[in-house]
Amino acid sequence: MTVTDTPTAPAAPVREAAARPVPVTRAYRFELLKLLSQWRIRLVILACWLAPALFVAAVSRQSSLPVDTLFGRGMHATGWAGPLVVLGFAGIWALPLLTSLVAGDVFASEDRLGTWRHLLVAVRSPRRIFAAKALASLTVILLLVAGLACSSAAGGVLAVGNRPLTGLDGHLLTPTGAALRVLLAWVCVLAPTLALAAVGLLGSVTLGRSPMGLLLPALVALATQLLQMLPLPVAVRLALPGYAFIAWNGLFASPMQLGPLVIGTAVGLVWAVTATALAYVRFMRRDFTNPTDGDSPRLAITAGALPLVALLAVTVAGVAVTTTAEGSGIEQIKMERSVATEFAHLYRQQTGQLHRPDVTEGQLRATAACTKGDLADEAHGPGNDWRCVVSWHLPGIEATGTAVYQLDVTPDGRFMADGDGPKEVNGYFLVRTPAGDTPNPLWQFDGNVELLGTTKG
Incomplete structure (x- = not known):
């Protein structure tokens, strides 16, 4: 008796499910959690939400005031002078350093830790990684700016009171009008802050593990401040990315001097968009299998410095064409x-x-x-x-x-x-x-x- 083999159906081919990239929202939450889990970020957030209130309250109670600072001599008279004093300090020191700490390190940290391959395997999309990191750093920076504004305003109002504020042309602003203009002034400095944050992203992507990427926003802000101290032509002064850090002064005149503020804000936003686009292009061209990719000084100059210098030249030419101001503008x-x-x-x-x-x-x-x-x-x-x-x-x-x-x-x-x-x-x-x-x-x-x-x- 022979056993005949029964024919069997051919096995169906096994189809592997295509790996889908992680949604941007999940990658954003992951990157935001990574930032907020760092002790230095937590410490800075706490300082931004507490230190300005304590500073304004303490200075407002002293007999000597920072009269060399804009609105410093008004800290005894109204609580709305305090947040403007803090705003002047923040535009010079605090905001450039905060953008360096957050945006200037968001990509470079992966280079130092050597975790790019793991991140690419987990997210499976360089575009979504860039978007998640940029959005996470932007969220933290906005949280820091909001802390500086709210804390300083609360400290001033509680220590001195909700009183009228004398503007820069001598007219009195009602407490409500002063509050609205103080809020608008803090909103206006978001444009140069975003410009510095975008420069930080560009430096973090381009320079990799180099500490210069972390310092780049602060160095750009320092160079801008030094240039602002020189008797530059108006077209050059208004075309600097940090001019909106001081152009908010025009909000406290009547009628408001909106021309320089609008130009400064527009220049800051142009810098923010351009620097972010340059960072994105450089990030998409990176070779993540090469740990030394991005360490070339020549690449830093050609991909980072030269485009920003060209952008400055374009903005100077644009301001010069659209305005009639000549010389220093002080006549x-x-x-x-x-x-x-x-x-x-x-x-x-x-x-x-x-x-x-x-x-x-x-x-x-x-x-x-x-x-x-x-x-x-x-x-x-x-x-x-x-x-x-x-x-x-x-x-x-x-x-x-x-x-x-x-x-x-x-x-x-x-x-x-x-x-x-x-x-x-x-x-x-x-x-x-x-x-x-x-x-x-x-x-x-x-x-x-x-x-x-x-x-x-």
Whole structure:
């Protein structure tokens, strides 16, 4: 008896399921968790949400104030001066360092740890890895900026009170108006902050394990600050990526000086988009099987530095074409107009302190005659040798009142006016009122000159 083999059906081919990339949302949550699990990031977040409030409250209680800082002399008068003092400090030091710490290390950390292969196997999409890391770093940076703003505002309002704020042209802002402009000022500095963060991404991708990638945003910010201290042409000054860190000053004038702020914000956003695009292109071209890829100095120059230099040239040309401002933007007629306008507003404040009959700016007809050094006509440019004589008229009095001010004007258009007499007007830091001695608003005051002239079109 023979056993015949029964035919069997051929086995169906086994189809392996195609590996799908991890969704961006999951990769984003993973990258955000990685950032927030670092002790230094947690410590910085805690500091940003606590330190500004403590600083503003402590300084507001002291007799000496940071008068060399914009709005520093107002920290005794209103709680809304504190967040502006912190904003000025943050634009110079805090925000560049924070972007370096977060964005400047988000890609380089994978190079140092040698975890690129594991990450690529887990996510299976370089594009989604880049998007997740960029979004995670952006989230942490926004959290840090929000902490600085909210903490400093809370510390100022709790320590001093929700009181009116004197603007840079001497007019009083209501507490609600001051709060809205303070919030808008912090929102406006997000543009240069994003520009520095994008530079950090580019440095982190291009320079790999080199510590220069971590320091690049801080170095760019430092170079920008040094350039801002020089008497540059207006077109160059406004085209720098960090100009919006100081252009928010124009929000506290009436009418608001929005021209420089809009240009500075636009330049910052252009830098943010361009640097992020350069970082993305470089990341997609990386050889992750080569641990030394990205360590070439030549590559850092050609892929990072040269495109940013070309971008600066393009923005300078664009600002020069769209504006009519020439030279430093600080001109005699602008100085005279700014000083006279601010004096008129502050004179009304002093009138209210002394309980004198109220007058309007139109009735005062305040004018200023300013000179700079030996130049009586066509004076221009920054310097501490500006001198202005303010004249005004009171209703029913034929005599013309005069007051003298010595001015220190910085290259960015900010000036500090120091009263030089007469004593009963602006020669002393206190005035006698029925309620006692109070600070004299006409003694010293800060102002701002809009560097731009008229805008074409």
